[in-house]
Amino acid sequence: MNHDRSNGWEAVAQEFIAARSDIGSSVVRQWARSLPARAEVVDIGCGSGAPMAIALAEEGCSVFGIDASPTLLAAFRQRLPAASAACETVQGSSFFGRKFDGALAVGLIFLLSEREQRELILRVANALHTGARFLFSAPREPSAWNDLQTGQPSRSLGEQHYLRLLAEAGFTLLTVHVDEGGNHYFDAILYDGCT
Numbered sequence: 352m353n354h355d356r357s358n359g360w361e362a363v364a365q366e367f368i369a370a371r372s373d374i375g376s377s378v379v380r381q382w383a384r385s386l387p388a389r390a391e392v393v394d395i396g397c398g399s400g401a402p403m404a405i406a407l408a409e410e411g412c413s414v415f416g417i418d419a420s421p422t423l424l425a426a427f428r429q430r431l432p433a434a435s436a437a438c439e440t441v442q443g444s445s446f447f448g449r450k451f452d453g454a455l456a457v458g459l460i461f462l463l464s465e466r467e468q469r470e471l472i473l474r475v476a477n478a479l480h481t482g483a484r485f486l487f488s489a490p491r492e493p494s495a496w497n498d499l500q501t502g503q504p505s506r507s508l509g510e511q512h513y514l515r516l517l518a519e520a521g522f523t524l525l526t527v528h529v530d531e532g533g534n535h536y537f538d539a540i541l542y543d544g545c546t
Contacts, residue, residue, distance in 0.1 A: 396459035399426035
């Protein structure tokens with residue numbers, strides 16, 4: 352039996368590509384401008400690259416994409432041929448075996464279990480330089496729902512819980528951005544990274 356490592360995203364990849372809008376790309380562009388020139392950024396759960404990785408590249412970032420869906424990653428590679436890309440789960444990713452100036456996880460973290468969310472935040476800290484930034488999206492209030500496209504369970508741990516997890520990993524929350532669709536983006540800086 353073939354297990355879907357993408358948790359349902361491979362099956363809906365073409366539908367996801369067709370439905371993806373530019374909502375949130377202005378937040379990502381603003382965030383990218385706060386990074387060093389030619390910053391190296393890992394886009395965790397990069398999907399097809401549109402619109403977030405494209406926004407990063409257009410702002411001068413060197414983009415590295417990770418996604419478990421082969422179809423989405425193929426679209427990412429086509430849209431961003433200069434970017435490095437890895438077809439792997441976020442839970443098992445090596446993050447290219449290097450450190451970055453920034454990490455982005457839009458529309459991803461709340462798709463993971465509470466334990467996996469905590470582990471991902473710790474692993475992101477290990478993949479960043481001190482002073483690097485981490486931007487991820489999640490509702491500010493604790494909530495649970497089923498993803499509209501895959502039907503997979505989704506859960507936001509809520510702002511207070513994310514603040515604790517970020518602090519445990521050495522991050523300080525700088526601000527929470529809100530995009531034109533009402534989505535929340537937690538913008539944190541790594542002051543005391545894990546080793």
